[in-house]
Amino acid sequence: MATDKFVSRHIGPRDHEINTMLDRIGVSSLDELIEQTVPSSIRLKQPLAVSSGLTERQYFRKIHDIAAENKVFNTYIGMGYYDVITPAVILRNVLENPVWYTSYTPYQAEISQGRLEALLNFQTVVAEMTGMELANSSLLDEATAAAEAMIMLFNSRSRAQSKAGVNTFFADENMWPQTKEVLITRAKPLGVNLVFGDINSFDCDDNTFGLMVQYPNSNGEIEDYKVLTEKAHANNCRVAVATDLLSLALLTPPGEWGADVVFGTTQRFGVPMGYGGPHAAFFATKEDLKRSLPGRIIGITKDVNGKRALRMALQTREQHIKRERATSNICTAQALLATMAGFYAVYHGKDGITRISERIHSIACQLTEEIEKLGYKQLNKDYFDTIRFSIPEKVKLEDIERLSLELEMNFRYFENGDVGLSIDETTNLDDINWIVEVFAKAAGKGVPTICTIGDACIIPEAFKRTSDFLVQDIFKKFHSEAEMVRYIKKLERRDISLTHSMISLGSCTMKLNAATEMLPLSWIEFNGLHPFIPTDQAKGYHLMMDELREDLSEITGFADVSLQPNSGAAGEYAGLLVIQEYHKSRGEEQRNVAIIPSSAHGTNPASAVMAGMKVVVVKCDEKGNIDVADLREKSEKHKDTLSCLMVTYPSTHGVFEESIIEVCQIIHDNGGQVYMDGANMNAQVGLTSPGFIGADVCHLNLHKTFAIPHGGGGPGVGPIGVAKHLVEFLPAHPVVDNNRKGITAVAAAPWGSASVLPITYGYIKMLGGEGLTKSTKMAILNANYMATALKDDYGILYTGTNGRVAHEMILECRHFKADSGISETDIAKRLMDYGFHAPTLSFPVYGTLMVEPTESESLQELDRFIEAMKGIYAEIKEVESGAADKEDNVLKNAPHPAYKVVSDDWNHAYGREKAAYPLTWIRENKFWIDVARVDDAYGDRNLVCSCEPIESYMED
Numbered sequence: 001m002a003t004d005k006f007v008s009r010h011i012g013p014r015d016h017e018i019n020t021m022l023d024r025i026g027v028s029s030l031d032e033l034i035e036q037t038v039p040s041s042i043r044l045k046q047p048l049a050v051s052s053g054l055t056e057r058q059y060f061r062k063i064h065d066i067a068a069e070n071k072v073f074n075t076y077i078g079m080g081y082y083d084v085i086t087p088a089v090i091l092r093n094v095l096e097n098p099v100w101y102t103s104y105t106p107y108q109a110e111i112s113q114g115r116l117e118a119l120l121n122f123q124t125v126v127a128e129m130t131g132m133e134l135a136n137s138s139l140l141d142e143a144t145a146a147a148e149a150m151i152m153l154f155n156s157r158s159r160a161q162s163k164a165g166v167n168t169f170f171a172d173e174n175m176w177p178q179t180k181e182v183l184i185t186r187a188k189p190l191g192v193n194l195v196f197g198d199i200n201s202f203d204c205d206d207n208t209f210g211l212m213v214q215y216p217n218s219n220g221e222i223e224d225y226k227v228l229t230e231k232a233h234a235n236n237c238r239v240a241v242a243t244d245l246l247s248l249a250l251l252t253p254p255g256e257w258g259a260d261v262v263f264g265t266t267q268r269f270g271v272p273m274g275y276g277g278p279h280a281a282f283f284a285t286k287e288d289l290k291r292s293l294p295g296r297i298i299g300i301t302k303d304v305n306g307k308r309a310l311r312m313a314l315q316t317r318e319q320h321i322k323r324e325r326a327t328s329n330i331c332t333a334q335a336l337l338a339t340m341a342g343f344y345a346v347y348h349g350k351d352g353i354t355r356i357s358e359r360i361h362s363i364a365c366q367l368t369e370e371i372e373k374l375g376y377k378q379l380n381k382d383y384f385d386t387i388r389f390s391i392p393e394k395v396k397l398e399d400i401e402r403l404s405l406e407l408e409m410n411f412r413y414f415e416n417g418d419v420g421l422s423i424d425e426t427t428n429l430d431d432i433n434w435i436v437e438v439f440a441k442a443a444g445k446g447v448p449t450i451c452t453i454g455d456a457c458i459i460p461e462a463f464k465r466t467s468d469f470l471v472q473d474i475f476k477k478f479h480s481e482a483e484m485v486r487y488i489k490k491l492e493r494r495d496i497s498l499t500h501s502m503i504s505l506g507s508c509t510m511k512l513n514a515a516t517e518m519l520p521l522s523w524i525e526f527n528g529l530h531p532f533i534p535t536d537q538a539k540g541y542h543l544m545m546d547e548l549r550e551d552l553s554e555i556t557g558f559a560d561v562s563l564q565p566n567s568g569a570a571g572e573y574a575g576l577l578v579i580q581e582y583h584k585s586r587g588e589e590q591r592n593v594a595i596i597p598s599s600a601h602g603t604n605p606a607s608a609v610m611a612g613m614k615v616v617v618v619k620c621d622e623k624g625n626i627d628v629a630d631l632r633e634k635s636e637k638h639k640d641t642l643s644c645l646m647v648t649y650p651s652t653h654g655v656f657e658e659s660i661i662e663v664c665q666i667i668h669d670n671g672g673q674v675y676m677d678g679a680n681m682n683a684q685v686g687l688t689s690p691g692f693i694g695a696d697v698c699h700l701n702l703h704k705t706f707a708i709p710h711g712g713g714g715p716g717v718g719p720i721g722v723a724k725h726l727v728e729f730l731p732a733h734p735v736v737d738n739n740r741k742g743i744t745a746v747a748a749a750p751w752g753s754a755s756v757l758p759i760t761y762g763y764i765k766m767l768g769g770e771g772l773t774k775s776t777k778m779a780i781l782n783a784n785y786m787a788t789a790l791k792d793d794y795g796i797l798y799t800g801t802n803g804r805v806a807h808e809m810i811l812e813c814r815h816f817k818a819d820s821g822i823s824e825t826d827i828a829k830r831l832m833d834y835g836f837h838a839p840t841l842s843f844p845v846y847g848t849l850m851v852e853p854t855e856s857e858s859l860q861e862l863d864r865f866i867e868a869m870k871g872i873y874a875e876i877k878e879v880e881s882g883a884a885d886k887e888d889n890v891l892k893n894a895p896h897p898a899y900k901v902v903s904d905d906w907n908h909a910y911g912r913e914k915a916a917y918p919l920t921w922i923r924e925n926k927f928w929i930d931v932a933r934v935d936d937a938y939g940d941r942n943l944v945c946s947c948e949p950i951e952s953y954m955e956d
Contacts, residue, residue: 004055006766010512011778012858021785021859030777034687036802037780039658042688050551053768056516062765063758067525069540074431075273075410075530078386078422079218079735080142080176080748083528085425086270089481090343093488094336096522098709101336102498102513104505104837105296105713109311109934110303110895111832111927114491115712116310119298119335121474122266122280122342124946128469129248130262131255132284134945136295138266138338138714139330140566142242143182143748145263145281146175146212148294148328149240150183151610152261152285153210154192156292158236161209167192168208172199174217175242181734181745183212185577189612199228204235214242215254219379220386220420222251222463229258245269245282247384249350249357250457252465261285268424270344271337272524275541276531276749277566278715278756280334280341290943294328296713301939303932305900311934313943329569329606332703336711347484350470356425358457360385363432364423365456370432370448371439379418382460386422388414392443399442407434410533429453472947494930495712496837501927502857502865506808506840506850507601507652509682509704517707517762526758531749532735544761545751551764555772556678556698557691558721562730564745566752571699571718572607572646572677574731574746578697578722579644579673580611581729581743591643591671595634597626599652599844601679613643624653624798632666639670648677649684649693650806652844653798654783654852656683664694673697673726681705682854683780683807686773696723707763708756717753717760778855779807782862786853789866793873797848808852810845811869817847820879822891824849827872832895834868834918835927864921871918885909890918898928 013021018030027033034043054062075083086095094100106112106119119137126135139145150169157166171183173196180196187194199213200223211232216222229239238260246268254262267279285293299313345353364385368378376389391397397417404411409431412420421435433450440447478484496503503510520526529538549561565571576594583591594608595616605615616634619627626647635642645667650656657663664674676695682705684690690698702708702717710716722730729742733750751757767775787796787809795812799805813824824847828838840850853862875891878884888909890896896915906912917923 005771006053006056006059006514007771007774009056010514010767010771010856011775012856012861013778013782014859017859018781021781025784025788030781033781033784033804034777037784037800037804037806038656038687041661042693044686044688044692048686048769048772049554050764050769050772053771054766056766059762059766060516060519063520063762066540066544067520067523069543070525070529071408071537072524072528073408073410073533073537075533076421076423077410077412077530077532078420079412079532080178080265080267081273081276081530081532082268082422082424083426084268084270084272086272086340087344087347089484089488090270090340090347091522093485094340094343096518097492098499098513099492099495099497100339101518101709101711103495103712104503104508104510104710105332105335106312107841108828108832108838109309110829110929110931111496111837113310113930114494115335115339116298117491118339118342120300120310120945120947121346122338123298124472125342125345125470126245126282126284127946129245129253130243130284131253131467132259132262133287134290134293135282135284136293137298138280138333138335139283139295140281140334140570141277141279141748142176142263142265142281143179143745144570145283146179146240146242147182147186148283149261149263150192150210150212151186151190151328152289152292152294153238153240154190156238156289157209161236166207166209168195169193169210169212170195170197170202170208171212172214172217173197174199174219175212175214176218177734178745178748179242182748185744185746186610189577189610199223202228204232204237206235208235208237210238210240212240212242215251216244216247216384216386219388220383220422221380222382222384222459224462226257233258244384246353246357246360248465249354249469250361250459250465251384251463253467255284256467260289266338266341269341271340272527272755273530274527274755275529275538276751276754278334278337278753280338295330296333297945299939300944301935303934305932307899307931309931309934311936311939313939313945329573329603329610331569331603332567332714332716334715335713336715339712343488345470346475346478346487349475349479352479353470358455359453360423360425360427361457361459362455363427363453365458366450366454367421367423367432367435370436370450374439374443374445376439376443382463384459385424386420388418388420390418395442400438403438403441407438409434409438410530474947496927501836502853502861503837504839504851504853504865505837506654506810506852507679507843508710508840509701509852509854510710511707511854512856513707513709513759514763516766517759520758521755527755531751531754535736541754545754545757548757548761548764552700552719552721555685555689556700556721557689558698559724560727560730561719561721563719563754563757564731564733564747564750564752565699565718565720566747567714567716568679568699568701568718569603569607570746571720572603573610574743575675575697575699575720576607576611576613576644577743577746578720578726578729579675582673582726583643585729588671590641593638593641593643595631595638595642595645595667597647599624600646600648601652601677604646604677608646624651624655625657626659626663628659628662628666631663635666635670635672642667642670642672644673644675646675646677648679649690650680654805654808654810654850655798655800656806658801660693668694679704680807683776685776686769687776690721691723696726697721702760706760708759715753715756717756719752775855782853782855782857783807783809786851786862786866790869793870797845808850811839811849811851813849814847816876820876821886822876822879823847826891826894829933830872830875830891830894831868832929833890833916834871835922835925836865836868867919890915895929895933897930897932900932
């Protein structure tokens with residue numbers, strides 16, 4: 001193979017090393033290994049019909065040509081999406097920096113302190129701006145945040161309300177249409193009676209548990225909701241508020257007039273529009289609702305030595321514990337985008353954000369004045385950035401649209417013929433003149449010349465913010481670029497990412513995120529487009545997305561793919577709704593039972609319940625496989641109500657189950673559909689496919705198999721592929737016609753997180769069918785090489801018929817505890833001293849470690865990890881033999897932070913060198929940890945989730 005082919009850059013082991021690896025495994029060829037691993041009954045008979053791989057240079061030219069097909073106009077549509085100025089210091093040092101975008105979700109706090117601080121900053125910004133007591137560290141988008149607010153209030157009803165069946169949720173009709181649509185989608189399966197209406201005529205009755213308003217509303221009008229909120233509270237009805245975070249620099253925050261939940265998007269805080277995403281939604285609430293708050297919360301705690309530390313708090317990943325009793329199926333967030341938004345606030349501070357807000361409002365006021373002089377009437381009495389004009393009788397709306405497009409501008413057009421403009425931080429004097437020119441020419445009047453930007457403010461005193469915000473030191477110190485870049489770098493040094501070492505997380509597929517794939521993300525042709533522009537301005541996007549859908553359809557064996565779901569869990573949910581809509585179309589609405597193996601990822605049962613299904617758990621046998629007899633019995637028992645099976649393949653246990661075709665047939669024979677969780681597609685691509693196996697629906701984690709980076713916990717993308725009979729039910733969208741007539745929208749934007757799709761597009765185009773298949777084979781090779789090396793020391797919990805694992809494996813660690821007292825957590829923490837992120841901890845089997853090396857890791861890196869694991873095994877044996885103390889040993893005290901290793905106060909029975917440099921090669925590139933093992937329980941007992949002074953907090 002030519003060395004300029006991308007596959008040689010993507011795959012870690014060199015061709016000459018493969019035979020060495022195969023010898024150690026005990027097979028003669030890669031094909032023999034695949035034959036022993038993947039059942040012959042499910043292997044594809046033909047190679048993937050995906051075009052041959054491009055070189056990186058060829059792809060760069062191709063994506064450049066595609067980008068050129070997109071037209072970047074000045075867009076004043078608003079509706080939750082606005083042009084922004086991303087500070088270059090953030091663009092270059094965060095968005096384009098692999099330390100920030102290749103790190104994993106901070107479940108291992110000690111090696112994630114930088115990211116955790118950045119997210120704590122984000123939470124502080126949200127709490128401060130909204131006037132609320134508590135905020136989480138982001139959700140997927142504004143529309144799904146609205147749905148989470150509705151569901152949280154539904155689940156937080158009083159006992160009396162719940163017992164009485166109170167189920168009405170009232171939402172103002174003047175909310176974004178995409179938000180209303182997602183509310184409809186999410187309310188229906190849960191039995192929430194969702195009512196839209198005029199908020200001014202709202203009359204709270206005893207059957208209403210919550211109401212939702214937008215502030216300012218979708219017309220741009222600022223309404224006074226204080227009396228309404230008091231009225232609602234008097235009737236045991238809670239209030240959720242969608243708001244524009246930037247406007248709250250000038251407007252009274254909802255928390256100050258009684259809101260119970262405040263949510264929205266932080267897109268305006270320096271995150272480009274990106275044709276719809278990804279953007280970090282925010283979600284804030286009152287203290288008494290903290291244990292119902294969806295998503296992740298970053299909290300302050302201390303480490304075992306009393307030093308301040310950060311970690312994820314409360315119910316993080318609660319769906320894995322509660323499963324079908326979970327109140328949310330959220331698994332990923334938008335950590336990278338939340339980090340950018342938090343840094344934006346740090347860089348600008350209160351004064352900078354206030355100046356930006358005042359300038360936006362002043363321009364809106366100035367345009368109102370100038371356009372009204374031309375005979376138009378501005379309809380919004382009180383507004384922040386959005387103005388709405390009725391058109392004089394003699395003015396033609398089509399003239400306004402034509403003239404605006406000639407000047408490369410997009411306005412908002414209301415259904416009744418009004419025209420809207422939403423001003424953003426990029427709007428300048430030239431833009432003001434061009435906007436006025438359109439209205440003047442359409443009215444047949446002379447075009448005035450405006451020479452300066454005004455400074456008017458017409459926000460009434462009753463709406464003006466009087467409280468202070470962003471008062472913490474963090475928002476006052478880093479306003480020069482030099483200081484800002486140093487702060488970013490300081491946090492960067494506290495995080496492990498793929499730039500440091502392999503991240504061997506089972507089920508999470510932390511593979512190479514190639515630089516060539518990432519480059520287009522910074523191009524304005526991709527990130528400067530509003531999702532609701534005319535589609536002829538986004539021809540490049542649609543060329544790319546159409547090709548991507550075709551390739552993903554080929555890879556999955558399905559008829560079509562929807563790109564709308566913006567996370568894996570959202571993909572699960574969307575896929576289940578598609579199945580339910582299919583049953584409904586056949587007059588079988590009673591089909592609502594989802595059969596789920598006990599080994600399933602926790603989001604599976606959580607998603608099923610959210611989709612209105614009843615979960616029936618099927619057992620796994622002693623080898624970790626689905627118990628086929630139990631499956632058959634339960635399928636036949638529920639044959640009249642069976643909706644689907646949710647199955648992960650290869651299994652969550654890391655094995656290609658031989659019975660999968662039989663399993664699918666049993667479900668189909670009993671009237672159900674097969675939903676395949678695509679978490680483990682990295683072991684399928686090119687060798688088999690969900691469609692070939694017999695599945696009807698599958699979601700894909702593009703942030704796993706298809707190279708979109710994890711970003712410290714997001715962005716994620718979870719498109720769903722479906723068989724031909726389900727295509728008509730794929731998600732539609734209320735604003736942009738995406739040629740779907742199926743289920744209502746599951747995300748705010750028509751094509752989800754569109755701006756990161758070039759990554760997956762590039763991954764597929766550069767690997768091609770042959771390279772994709774080789775990547776899968778190499779993932780299986782790397783996993784079996786590692787399993788062979790570690791099985792004697794640790795033991796592999798589950799293997800296939802021939803003793804092989806798929807692309808991941810579960811290391812048995814439970815037997816250590818009885819003899820040495822060493823737990824899987826101790827092993828995970830000790831790996832940090834060796835410079836590695838821990839494998840997946842205690843999932844899917846408690847007391848184990850699940851390892852997935854991916855195809856991108858080189859033989860040298862695999863050997864380093866193996867040597868580290870063997871080193872830890874030797875340390876466990878020292879404890880077992882009594883050579884090391886059972887309590888005071890390197891494992892129980894791990895990790896060993898720099899401040900402790902260099903301290904004069906060293907009173908351990910082992911030396912500093914053993915603690916910090918357990919292997920010789922660690923000296924060459926030591927990752928120094930900033931904190932010792934964190935105290936999670938202390939943090940949950942003393943919950944602090946914003947950048948507050950901590951001196952009194954740490955006195956204990």
